[in-house]
Amino acid sequence: MKVSVSQLSHAYGSGRRALEDVSFELVSGVTALVGINGAGKSTLLAAMAGTLQPERGEVTLDSRSISGRGSRAVISRVALMPQHMTMPTGVKTLDYVALLAWMRGAKNARGLAVEALDRVGLADQRDNKLSELSGGMQRRVALAQALAVGPDVLLLDEPSTGLDPEQRARMVALLRDLDGCVLLSSHVMEDVTDAANRILILHEGRLVHDGTPADLVALAPMETRSGREAEQAFLQIIARDRQK
Amino acid sequence: MKPTTFWLKNGIGRYGAVVLVGIQAYFIISGDPSWQYEWELGMRLSLKAFPLLCAVVAGYAAYDAYRSLDPVVEHFRHHRLRWRRTVAGLALADALWAFLAVSASQAISALWILRTGGVGLPDPWFPIEGFASLLAASCFGVFWGLVIRGPAAPPVAAVLAFSFRAFSLPLGLDNLFSPATLVNSAVGVTRAPDDAISVTALNLSFGLLLLAAACRGVRTTAVWATGVAMAALTVFGAVFLLGSQGTAFVPTAGGTSCSRSAQVTLCGPASAGVFLDDAAAALAGARQDLNSSGLPLPNSFQLATPGELIKPGRPVVFLRPIDVRTSRKPGAMAQALSLPRVCTSLLQGGPDTTQLLELQSAVEGWMRSRLAGNEDATAPPSIRQAYANLAACEAGP
Numbered sequence: 278m279k280v281s282v283s284q285l286s287h288a289y290g291s292g293r294r295a296l297e298d299v300s301f302e303l304v305s306g307v308t309a310l311v312g313i314n315g316a317g318k319s320t321l322l323a324a325m326a327g328t329l330q331p332e333r334g335e336v337t338l339d340s341r342s343i344s345g346r347g348s349r350a351v352i353s354r355v356a357l358m359p360q361h362m363t364m365p366t367g368v369k370t371l372d373y374v375a376l377l378a379w380m381r382g383a384k385n386a387r388g389l390a391v392e393a394l395d396r397v398g399l400a401d402q403r404d405n406k407l408s409e410l411s412g413g414m415q416r417r418v419a420l421a422q423a424l425a426v427g428p429d430v431l432l433l434d435e436p437s438t439g440l441d442p443e444q445r446a447r448m449v450a451l452l453r454d455l456d457g458c459v460l461l462s463s464h465v466m467e468d469v470t471d472a473a474n475r476i477l478i479l480h481e482g483r484l485v486h487d488g489t490p491a492d493l494v495a496l497a498p499m500e501t502r503s504g505r506e507a508e509q510a511f512l513q514i515i516a517r518d519r520q521k
Numbered sequence: 522m523k524p525t526t527f528w529l530k531n532g533i534g535r536y537g538a539v540v541l542v543g544i545q546a547y548f549i550i551s552g553d554p555s556w557q558y559e560w561e562l563g564m565r566l567s568l569k570a571f572p573l574l575c576a577v578v579a580g581y582a583a584y585d586a587y588r589s590l591d592p593v594v595e596h597f598r599h600h601r602l603r604w605r606r607t608v609a610g611l612a613l614a615d616a617l618w619a620f621l622a623v624s625a626s627q628a629i630s631a632l633w634i635l636r637t638g639g640v641g642l643p644d645p646w647f648p649i650e651g652f653a654s655l656l657a658a659s660c661f662g663v664f665w666g667l668v669i670r671g672p673a674a675p676p677v678a679a680v681l682a683f684s685f686r687a688f689s690l691p692l693g694l695d696n697l698f699s700p701a702t703l704v705n706s707a708v709g710v711t712r713a714p715d716d717a718i719s720v721t722a723l724n725l726s727f728g729l730l731l732l733a734a735a736c737r738g739v740r741t742t743a744v745w746a747t748g749v750a751m752a753a754l755t756v757f758g759a760v761f762l763l764g765s766q767g768t769a770f771v772p773t774a775g776g777t778s779c780s781r782s783a784q785v786t787l788c789g790p791a792s793a794g795v796f797l798d799d800a801a802a803a804l805a806g807a808r809q810d811l812n813s814s815g816l817p818l819p820n821s822f823q824l825a826t827p828g829e830l831i832k833p834g835r836p837v838v839f840l841r842p843i844d845v846r847t848s849r850k851p852g853a854m855a856q857a858l859s860l861p862r863v864c865t866s867l868l869q870g871g872p873d874t875t876q877l878l879e880l881q882s883a884v885e886g887w888m889r890s891r892l893a894g895n896e897d898a899t900a901p902p903s904i905r906q907a908y909a910n911l912a913a914c915e916a917g918p
Contacts, residue, residue, distance in 0.1 A: 365589035368531040375522035376593065380603045386522050 278339055278429055279304055280325070280458055285334035286482075287320055295320040296331065297482040303430075303458050309473035310462040311511055317482040318462040319360055322432045325460070326357035338430060353382045356428035360435045360462075362419040364407040370394065370418055371403035378425040386425075393425035394418075398447060412439040420448070424455075431459045437468050466508040470494070476507075478514055485518045524603075524610025525617075531589065532611060534618030537581040541622035544577065545570050549630050556630070558639040558842035561707035563630045564647055567623075568700050571651070572686055574619065575658035575698035580679035582615040582659040586666025587674045605736040608663060612732055616659040620652050640708070640796045640842045646717040650700030653724035658682055658698050660728035664735045696720040697727060701770070706841040709790035709826035710770040772829045783809065787838070789824030796842055797824065803845040804838070807854035811891060813898040816884075816908045819861050833865045833916035851892040859885035864914035877914060880907040 280303040287296040295317045312318050323329035325336050327343045336343045341351045365373065375390035383389050394403055397417040402410060407418065416439045423431055433452075437445045445468065452459060452472045463469050469476060470490045478486035486493070496513060497506035528534070548570035549556060549563055556563035590611050594604040634640075665678035686698045701712060701720060772790065779788040780797035783805035789797050808818050825831060825839045836857075844853035859881050860867075866874045887904045890896045900908070 363592040363595065365531075365592045367533065368589055372522060372527055372531055373593070376524065376527045376607070379522050379524070380593075380607060382603070390522075 278458060280430055280460075281335075281337045281340075282321075282325065283335050283337070285321065285324055285331050285336070287324065287329070287331040287333075294482050296324070296334075299334070299479070299482070299484050301477060301484060301487060303460060305456070305458055306475065307452050307455070307459040307461055307473045308475040308477060309469040310460055310477050310479060311464075311466070311469055312462075312479035313515060315481075316479040318479055319434055320482075321479065322357060322359075322434050322460065322462055325430075326355055326432050327352045328357065353426075354429040355432065356381065356423040356426060356430070357432045358419045358423040358434060358436055360438070362415070364410075364415050364418065366406070366408040368407050369403070370399065370405055370407055370410065373407055374418065374422045374425055377422040381426045381428075383426045389425045389427075390421070393421040396424060396451060397421045398444065413441060413444060416440060417444065417448075427457075429457045431455065431457060433459065433461045433463075435463055436461065437463060437465050466505075466511060470507045478511060480515055480518045483518075486514050524607040525614050527607075528585065528611045528614030529617065532585040532614055532618070533581050534585070534615040537577060537615070538618045538622035538625075540577060541574050541619055542626045544573055545623060545626040546629070549626065555706065555841065555843040557634060557637055558846050559706060559708065560631050560634045560639060561644050561647075563634055563639075564627055564644060565701075565707060567627065567630065568647075568651070571654055571699040572683060574623070575654060575661075575686075576679040576683040578615060578619045578655055578658040579662035579665070579682035580675040582612065582662025583666035583669070583674040583678035584662075585611055585615060586663045587670045587672075588666075590663070591667060591670055608667075608736050609732055612656065612659045612663045612728070615662070616652065616656040619655040619659065620648075623651055623655070624648070637846075639846075640793070640799075644707070644712060646712040646714075646721075647700060650696070650712075650717055650720050650724075653721040653728075654696070654698050654700055657724040657728035657731075660731045660735075661685075661698075664731040667735050696723060698724070706827065707770075708793045708796060708841060709773050709824070709829070711773045711792075713771045770827065772826050784820045786821045787824060788822070790826055793824070796845075799842075799845050800824065800838070800840045803840075803850060803854060804857060807851075807858060807892060811858065811888060814888075814891065814900040815905055816900055817861070817912065818858055822857070831863060831868060833863045833868060835863065836861055837863050852889055855885050855888035855892055859888055859908075859911075861908065861912040862914065862916050864911070864916055866914065873914070877911065880911050883907050884911065 282302070283300050285296050285299040286294070288294045299321060310318050310321065320329065324331045325343070327348070330344060338351050338354060342348060343352050343355065371387070371390055371394065374393055375387045378389050379386035391403065394400055397420050399414060399417055399421065402414060407415065410418065416436065420433070420436055423433070437448060440448060449468055449472045452461065461469070461473060473490060476486065476488060476490055476493050477484060490507065493510045494506040496510040498509055498513065545567050549567045552566040552569065556566050590608065594607055661682050662678045665681060666674045669677055682698060701716070773792045775791045777788050778791040778794055778797065779786050780794070780801040782798070782801040785801050785805040785808055787797055787801040787804060804822060808820070811818060819836045821835065823835050823837045825837045831837050838857040840853060840857060843849060864877055865871065866877055884904055884907050887896060887900060891898075
């Protein structure tokens with residue numbers, strides 16, 4: 278399976294360019310998407326999930342476009358965990374995940390939802406209403422709804438926001454175990470280096486780095502404190518790009 | 522999980538249904554007390570609550586739409602992945618809860634009516650028209666909930682539903698958000714099928730139009746979608762309902778039947794069989810009490826049916842279930858027996874109309890007193906003469 282992003286460009290109504298000629302390919306494994314606020318990460322994920330129609334460029338899954346005619350079967354193989362997911366109040370957790378799984382075309386939606394909630398550690402919250410869950414738990418529900426149908430392409434936008442250290446470690450372990458293609462957008466370099474086998478850095482809508490975690494760490498300045506190499510290397514790449 | 526099941530479990534329709542039962546019970550109980558003796562009249566009287574019920578349904582559907590549906594479909598809007606069915610599922614679920622509430626209050630009133638010996642006359646169109654109206658209101662609420670997307674949605678949807686119906690009345694769309702109502706006895710009458718179909722089609726098409734507009738993405742085209750829906754509604758009203766009285770009731774098909782009790786025979790619509798038996802027995806009892814009055818009382822009667830042409834000649838009685846089951850009975854019997862035949866002048870007007878009415882009034886007054894035990898068994902000469910004059914009135918073709 279191969280996801281191809283070709284010359285993706287998009288600007289919002291204000292004229293701000295969110296994406297500028299972004300191209301890359303993804304294969305199986307976890308790829309991290311890193312960038313400062315406003316770098317275009319969420320726009321890129323939305324375009325890849327089909328929730329945003331980019332001005333230019335195309336996203337294909339195994340050479341089939343995710344937009345336009347006949348894209349329904351393709352897009353159903355992609356699941357997005359958005360950065361901000363407004364949860365409907367008054368709705369039971371299991372019912373919500375099951376409904377979203379059904380909307381993605383699952384046949385045994387309820388069974389899949391039970392399994393997904395179990396995987397994210399929310400088995401005991403199934404019958405609770407979403408409004409009764411903490412912010413961190415709601416993030417895990419957002420992850421569960423994306424995981425439920427076992428998508429070929431999983432797009433995660435800041436999945437660890439609001440998670441406690443234990444849950445973050447659990448999520449990283451979960452990501453490592455996933456089959457298929459995962460694109461993980463995150464600010465947390467620790468998550469990125471722990472979970473991903475490839476790192477993309479986006480800056481001002483442009484792809485400015487593409488390499489393995491080892492490649493990134495190697496770019497860190499010599500005096501960097503141990504354990505923060507990836508973060509320092511990231512900041513250095515951003516600083517260099519700004520100087521161009 | 523299918524969307525309708527999801528919304529049935531997770532929408533607020535289940536709470537709204539309780540409110541609906543309360544509203545409808547109030548309308549039934551505070552309406553014409555005749556409902557206690559006639560099931561269909563009770564049902565039809567309760568329908569007067571429908572404009573209010575539909576406003577409530579629109580309100581809570583709008584609440585569900587902005588509070589729960591909008592976040593659910595947020596990430597699927599561009600996917601074309603079953604989200605339209607999810608939108609439709611909400612409208613259907615909220616309508617189903619409302620229908621259940623209406624049916625429950627109807628069932629309770631029916632049990633009450635049957636317990637008090639009332640007449641059960643089912644109207645097959647009632648549930649169909651009723652559900653179509655509630656579905657239209659639910660779709661209306663979902664539409665506005667997705668357009669407004671905030672706490673203002675429920676009150677706005679409710680007020681708009683109520684006022685939009687009022688606005689559409691001049692277009693002849695009386696039955697938008699409301700099945701046909703009847704405030705008189707329903708014995709022997711039923712909905713005209715053509716009209717009932719028109720009313721059902723009106724509500725369904727209106728609801729589906731709004732649903733289609735909502736599914737096309739109302740956020741960016743709210744005004745356009747609303748305009749199209751309202752324009753389509755206007756066209757529909759003009760083309761399909763022109764000349765059609767959505768509220769028309771017609772005499773029940775199914776022929777007539779006659780009931781015999783002692784010497785009395787009463788004929789009427791076959792659908793009113795149980796009531797015919799009771800009315801014939803009441804007439805026979807009253808006739809027995811007046812037997813020694815010396816008046817040549819008739820023993821064959823025809824039950825008047827609303828909407829049916831009354832022909833001069835054979836005595837026609839205007840009796841309703843409430844007339845034979847309450848303290849109204851002596852008065853109703855006196856009125857029924859005081860006119861030995863239907864006079865042409867009483868139907869069409871004539872020089873002797875006033876005189877005939879005075880004669881009937883005198884006979885009826887005496888009979889009423891006699892049935893109450895306040896008069897001698899034999900009618901005085903003036904009453905006998907008045908009765909003879911009434912019996913001899915012109916009753917030509």
